[in-house]
Amino acid sequence: MLSRVFFVLTCTLFFSSSLFALQNVAGQKYYLKYCSKCHGAGNRGGGLAKSYEWEEYFKNSGKMILFFHEEEPKALEYLKTDKFQRQSRKIMNFLIEFSSDSANIPSCNN
Numbered sequence: 260m261l262s263r264v265f266f267v268l269t270c271t272l273f274f275s276s277s278l279f280a281l282q283n284v285a286g287q288k289y290y291l292k293y294c295s296k297c298h299g300a301g302n303r304g305g306g307l308a309k310s311y312e313w314e315e316y317f318k319n320s321g322k323m324i325l326f327f328h329e330e331e332p333k334a335l336e337y338l339k340t341d342k343f344q345r346q347s348r349k350i351m352n353f354l355i356e357f358s359s360d361s362a363n364i365p366s367c368n369n
């Protein structure tokens with residue numbers, strides 16, 4: 260009985276993380292559109308930093324991200340807009356998901 264409850268609980272967790280991943284399709288799209296031309300496509304972007312570092316970078320309206328790109332007018336074109344302010348949380352979540360210390364989501368159908 261207890262193991263069944265545990266199984267259901269694990270699967271609930273799994274499905275809510277899948278939902279989270281689904282929402283992050285937007286974050287990935289923004290990353291590919293605005294960051295990948297300089298930082299590479301696919302999963303490599305998140306590998307730039309660890310998850311706690313990404314949270315630091317995106318704090319205070321992405322102040323650190325802006326700072327890193329002070330000499331990159333092409334990057335600033337986007338980073339200085341309201342659009343970045345609106346999309347930055349999704350980009351952050353996407354980067355954290357693929358950051359160098361992220362854990363794999365366990366599967367519940369084996």
Ligand code: HEC
Nearest residue numbers: 290293294296297298307308316324327328331333334350
């Ligand atoms: C026009 C090119 C360009 C674009 C676009 C760009 N970057 Fe960068 N980025 C750079 C350069 C150049 C550096 C400085 C690299 C260095 O100092 O090693 C940098 C540095 C960084 C760093 C610091 C990395 C480190 O070495 O610690 C982070 C984090 C980062 N960028 C994230 C992003 C994100 C997120 C986006 C998209 C919203 C983005 N960048 C868009 C060129 C770009």
